[in-house]
Amino acid sequence: MSPWLLGVIIFVLYPLIYSFVISLTEYSGMNAPTWVGMQNYVSAFVDPLVHIAVGNTIYYMLIAVPVGLFVALVLALAMNQNVREVALYRTILYIPSLIPAFAMSFIFIVFVNPQFGIVNRFLGLFGMPDTNLLGDPSLVKIVIIVMAQLGAGNTALIFLAGLRNVPDTLYEAARVDGAGRMRQFRSITLPLLTPTILFNLITGISGAMQIFTEAFILSSGGGGPDNSTMFYMLYLYRNAFAYGQLGYASALAVLLFLFGIFLAGLVYWLSRRFVNYDVSAG
Template structure:
């Protein structure tokens, strides 16, 4: 054997040498027909997403860099709308009101929804009636609930002050106080907790009964069972309701608009971010500036969602068994 032959035989084989090449799998005519059928069925959804989501969002981002009233052609202004939004005192006021609302309404809503779900999960004969009663308030439209609260909290003839008078309390005007009107809107939002309660109820029904039986054998109290079994196994559902709750809180609009007649008063106490965005778009015909406000709201909501997902690694448990 010559040296050159020995060198060639000792050289390492090229990557993949000696391995059988995978032949590309051809798509049969039957599979092509199935693919075309599937695309046909999902095409309405795809068209809807493109027309009603992708295009409006893209167009709104483009408008955010323009001055546009809806009557004449847009004028490019660059980042001027964003600079104005950062320095606008009413944006800061609307943002603080929205943060105040979200910081109270979202945790309170989760607690209310979870309590309702626990009540609806009881093994009693009348549980179907209880589920209907607890869920029914969430079916009331937001504008109708707002009018009900206006009458209920009316400082002159409202039922709330009459109830306070029975117990010796003095009349209060929640709708005439900057903080009181936010509290009223927060309480109003709790009547829609039935939707989140149904999601919690679905999660409760999926918790294995054997875990509770083992806990009772070990002498665990109902409170201990709740914090050691129920709450950890409900954490994925809690995460979902938290995300949707924060998203809804950032977009609170209808209740505040009706209660304050679109003004946000008293003293701009109910001027939430979406209301100020709406007033700029359709009240002041500043569609470019309103689009910039919408983009900022989207970025803040996306950032909060990512933050919650990142923090959820510490409290969300996807295991079937409780720790």
């Protein structure tokens, strides 16, 4: 176990402890840290840009995570069909998730270009005027949420594994009792998928809290327009590497870590009401 323990100590525990220590100082990375105590945390709670960043991140989380779970589940159900070409379909549905986020962001910049992008060309078929989707504060987050769904293949594979673990005997018994497809999905598939849903929900929330690359590229690192893409991780990055406030950025990181633990605990507590681990209960 020593290699694993050594890796955890060096790459997990030490950065966590060091970040907390630095969060109690004023530190630019170029000079010696100056002790300021809890001042960075006080500043974070009164910083209006922190409030905007938290609001943008929560907005993204509340929409992208449920939509992502739904899209991934639909893809998994399609991958689980008993047809001859299912392996090819699985590959096609999974391939978009292999595209790196930074590459997908550049692709979307071309797609939503107001002059020659295919999105505006498509909307023009219905008589809609050209729209600068990346320049509209009310639409740019929707673009990022749609972009995130192209990576649903990873989550879909996890759902597929959960679907394959549902005993066929339960479906056979349901069909004998006259249950249709929707009743089978509602009474068998969905209850027995709840552990998988819980796992994907936790990972989805974790990923949503750390949304960065797409916002950084689509806004050229500025979080615009009108701070509409100023997500928490982007603001943390700007404080650390654009403003040289590593102490303040470390305090933001610690707060994000604590908020993540709180959300995970809340989800696990709520999961006792809907997660079913008993096959016979399904």
